[in-house]
Amino acid sequence: MNIKNFLVMGLVIAIMTLAPLSAADDDVGMLDALDITPFDADTNVTIDGITFNVPKGYGEQKDIAKDDDTYSIGNSKITLSNHQYLNEDGDLLNLQVMFTGDKNLSADKLKSEDGMVKKTINGKEGMYSESDGVAMFIYVQDGKCAQVTADKDVISKVIV
DSSP states (O other), rough: EEEEEEEEHHHHHHHHHHGGGGGTTTOOOOOHTTTTOSSOOEEEEEEEEEEEETTTTOOGGGOEEEEEEEEEETTEEEEEEEEEEEEOOEEEEEEEEOOOOTTTOOEEEEEETTTOOOOOOOOOEEEEEETTTEEEEEETTTEEEEEEEEEEETTHHHHH
């Protein structure tokens, strides 16, 4: 599986969702301005059968959530779900679950792209990269590819 396609798709979605941040008024908290209610405790969320832990203080940007969107890349059809969470400091947590018709997808099929290294986080083997304090971890679970993008200190709290 070529991670580069997933990375490009994830980057495009992340950039599209950063635009609403500029709408936040300085006199109003950012989450209030965006009508986001933060979780008051760590909260498990399930996206396409994969469970993640969203840390306390993050709230979901529900108006931009994508569930089971289908895209064609070459001869492959990819189904993508994307959920984004913000905290009051503007820290972004992006959760993606992608899958194709390949039910036999496994971690050993992930290929390193542009500085990604093999890493195991909370028992999940995958590919990890970090740049300017933002980390991305891609792993396979139940034949689906999960991608977590967040502050490097948050990644290990999200993967369960």
